[in-house]
Amino acid sequence: MQYYYVEYARAKRAVFIALILLGLFFLACLIVRFSVHDTHWETDLEGSPTAHVTKTLQPDGSTRIVIEDTARQTHAVIIKHPGGMVDMDITEPRKGSSHHGQFIMGASSVNTTVEGNTLHTTIRYKPELPVFKMGFLFLMTIPMGLIIASILGGPLAKENDGHLELAWTKPVSRERYAIASFVVDSAAIVLSQLLTIAVTLLATLMFFVPRFGAENNMGWYILAAIVAPLAWYALLTAASASLRRGPGLVIGLGWIAALLIPALAQALSGAAKVNPIAAWFYEIFHGLSYLDPIAYIAVQHGHSGLLAISTAGCAGVLCALLVGYLALAVAQWRRVEA
Amino acid sequence: MSISIEHLTKRYGKFTAVDDVSIEIPAGSVFGLLGPNGAGKTSTFKCMLGLAQPTSGIVHYDGKPLTPQTFEHLAYVPERSALYEWMTAGEHLEMQKRAFKRYNEKRAGELMQLFSLDPRKRVRAMSKGMRTALSVVLAFAIEPQIMVLDEPTSGLDPVNQRSVLKLVIDASAQGTTIILSSHQIGQVERAADHIAVLKNARIALAGAVDDLKAQSKIIEAIFESENNALNGVTSDARITRVEKTGRIFRLTVSAGGDELADKLTSMGAQSVRIVDLNLEDIFLNAVDGGQTADVVESV
Numbered sequence: 001m002q003y004y005y006v007e008y009a010r011a012k013r014a015v016f017i018a019l020i021l022l023g024l025f026f027l028a029c030l031i032v033r034f035s036v037h038d039t040h041w042e043t044d045l046e047g048s049p050t051a052h053v054t055k056t057l058q059p060d061g062s063t064r065i066v067i068e069d070t071a072r073q074t075h076a077v078i079i080k081h082p083g084g085m086v087d088m089d090i091t092e093p094r095k096g097s098s099h100h101g102q103f104i105m106g107a108s109s110v111n112t113t114v115e116g117n118t119l120h121t122t123i124r125y126k127p128e129l130p131v132f133k134m135g136f137l138f139l140m141t142i143p144m145g146l147i148i149a150s151i152l153g154g155p156l157a158k159e160n161d162g163h164l165e166l167a168w169t170k171p172v173s174r175e176r177y178a179i180a181s182f183v184v185d186s187a188a189i190v191l192s193q194l195l196t197i198a199v200t201l202l203a204t205l206m207f208f209v210p211r212f213g214a215e216n217n218m219g220w221y222i223l224a225a226i227v228a229p230l231a232w233y234a235l236l237t238a239a240s241a242s243l244r245r246g247p248g249l250v251i252g253l254g255w256i257a258a259l260l261i262p263a264l265a266q267a268l269s270g271a272a273k274v275n276p277i278a279a280w281f282y283e284i285f286h287g288l289s290y291l292d293p294i295a296y297i298a299v300q301h302g303h304s305g306l307l308a309i310s311t312a313g314c315a316g317v318l319c320a321l322l323v324g325y326l327a328l329a330v331a332q333w334r335r336v337e338a
Numbered sequence: 339m340s341i342s343i344e345h346l347t348k349r350y351g352k353f354t355a356v357d358d359v360s361i362e363i364p365a366g367s368v369f370g371l372l373g374p375n376g377a378g379k380t381s382t383f384k385c386m387l388g389l390a391q392p393t394s395g396i397v398h399y400d401g402k403p404l405t406p407q408t409f410e411h412l413a414y415v416p417e418r419s420a421l422y423e424w425m426t427a428g429e430h431l432e433m434q435k436r437a438f439k440r441y442n443e444k445r446a447g448e449l450m451q452l453f454s455l456d457p458r459k460r461v462r463a464m465s466k467g468m469r470t471a472l473s474v475v476l477a478f479a480i481e482p483q484i485m486v487l488d489e490p491t492s493g494l495d496p497v498n499q500r501s502v503l504k505l506v507i508d509a510s511a512q513g514t515t516i517i518l519s520s521h522q523i524g525q526v527e528r529a530a531d532h533i534a535v536l537k538n539a540r541i542a543l544a545g546a547v548d549d550l551k552a553q554s555k556i557i558e559a560i561f562e563s564e565n566n567a568l569n570g571v572t573s574d575a576r577i578t579r580v581e582k583t584g585r586i587f588r589l590t591v592s593a594g595g596d597e598l599a600d601k602l603t604s605m606g607a608q609s610v611r612i613v614d615l616n617l618e619d620i621f622l623n624a625v626d627g628g629q630t631a632d633v634v635e636s637v
Binding site for chain 1: 384387388389390391406408409410412413414416419420421425429432433436437438476
């Protein structure tokens with residue numbers, strides 16, 4: 001029998017929120033994609049009925065295309081190199097919102113300059129597409145995992161908030177009930193991360209077809225990326241398991257503490273070498289950082305020297321924190337009274 | 339299933355919510371647990387159901403201690419709604435369906451119709467009465483062998499109160515053991531065959547309703563003047579309670595009704611009659627009364 005229907009319903013709502021966020025992200029990508037021309041430039045220019053196109057094969061094997069369009073006051077020179085690289089120089093009348101700029105869109109780098117009423121656009125298209133490293137792709141999903149973990153965090157406190165008479169009069173032990181809730185929530189968090197990867201890839205396909213690659217520590221990266229939000233969820237659950245009210249305050253304060261503790265440790269690391277009081281505080285915050293799942297995320301991104309730990313170690317500690325916090329949550333919940 | 343509560347005590351710090359309560363509830367009976375607010379009824383229920391850890395004492399269901407499997411046969415309607423505000427009535431039914439093997443979908447549908455509940459309606463949009471009704475539906479839909487009903491008519495209109503009472507009586511007739519707490523003593527009187535009255539966390543009175551009714555009588559005496567005093571009569575040990583409403587005295591007596599009625603007539607009472615007690619009288623007598631009768635002024 002299924003005892004976790006309530007948690008399942010909560011998890012469904014959380015995944016729905018994830019889908020809304022991802023939908024907004026996809027929409028933003030769609031707007032960017034259609035507001036900026038990329039490879040359509042050439043077709044657009046050549047396709048004009050007033051365009052005069054001259055194609056010349058160069059001695060180095062490249063094709064030089066000159067497009068003269070007097071009606072549109074446009075002059076373009078396109079060189080298609082044998083390796084697939086394309087250079088385009090377009091001179092055309094300035095449009096209303098045109099301005100200087102340089103950006104990279106997929107495999108193309110675009111440079112625009114404005115001189116009076118004339119707009120020069122230089123486009124260089126390189127066929128070497130960016131490589132998507134799988135580990136990095138998973139690490140990218142951590143923010144979404146943390147959002148969903150925060151939404152679902154503290155499921156036991158949510159039951160304590162006036163629902164124990166329903167939760168505890170089901171034919172199931174408290175331990176099984178709690179563990180079933182954790183499993184359902186964890187599945188929702190991981191699902192939201194996988195959906196993030198899927199939507200990211202879909203959005204990418206609008207610009208280019210990516211190549212995939214693997215880091216040396218790919219497995220550890222993926223494990224750490226999945227476990228980090230779960231460990232955060234477990235921390236929120238343990239911190240709120242014996243509360244008689246909902247976990248909102250714990251989640252809010254938890255975020256502040258989780259960001260502040262490693263930041264303070266980092267900030268005090270210099271002063272700690274010369275000032276004994278700073279050293280004392282540094283030791284406290286540094287020690288606490290090891291219990292903070294969010295502190296490990298910086299390690300995974302390779303930006304922090306705060307925690308002296310490898311990616312594999314990081315994944316291992318996060319797993320230990322996950323199990324430890326959930327065990328602590330269940331132990332506390334067993335003692336709660338309705 | 340029978341229920342046996344033995345020397346149950348529950349303390350919260352220095353406060354004693356339940357003090358050495360022992361109750362035997364025979365299988366298939368309707369047991370009324372009565373008491374004023376704060377007497378310990380809900381705490382007793384919570385200890386019975388494992389929602390609170392008793393300080394001492396034990397509860398047995400058919401001679402066995404409470405386990406998670408006991409809840410396969412047990413339903414609880416709490417005094418305060420424990421429903422999920424964000425869920426619909428239909429989702430609550432789905433929750434029960436998935437959790438209980440004995441869940442009867444057809445029965446649930448009938449009960450939803452009985453109380454005119456819309457399965458699409460969210461709990462947050464429901465009145466107190468509708469929430470109580472939904473709690474009752476959830477309890478009865480799993481067709482339990484034991485029901486613990488803490489104020490199951492709270493907030494309900496008289497029609498739905500009557501429906502709940504009928505459900506209780508019908509379930510009892512089919513062998514369900516029911517423990518019922520309500521401030522609507524008339525309803526308990528209609529349904530219950532046994533009662534216990536809690537006062538200050540202890541049992542003040544317990545027994546079969548018929549026996550308790552037979553044990554005492556009420557002598558109702560009407561005097562000419564409001565200022566009439568029952569000189570000497572109230573000190574009689576057989577009188578457990580005296581209630582005065584204007585010119586009317588109501589004396590609860592444990593024995594010697596005829597003799598005391600004659601005495602009141604000789605004291606100038608214009609009219610004297612002996613009537614049977616109802617459960618409300620028994621309850622008030624247990625809660626307010628004592629060995630020495632005090633005159634309680636009623637409005």
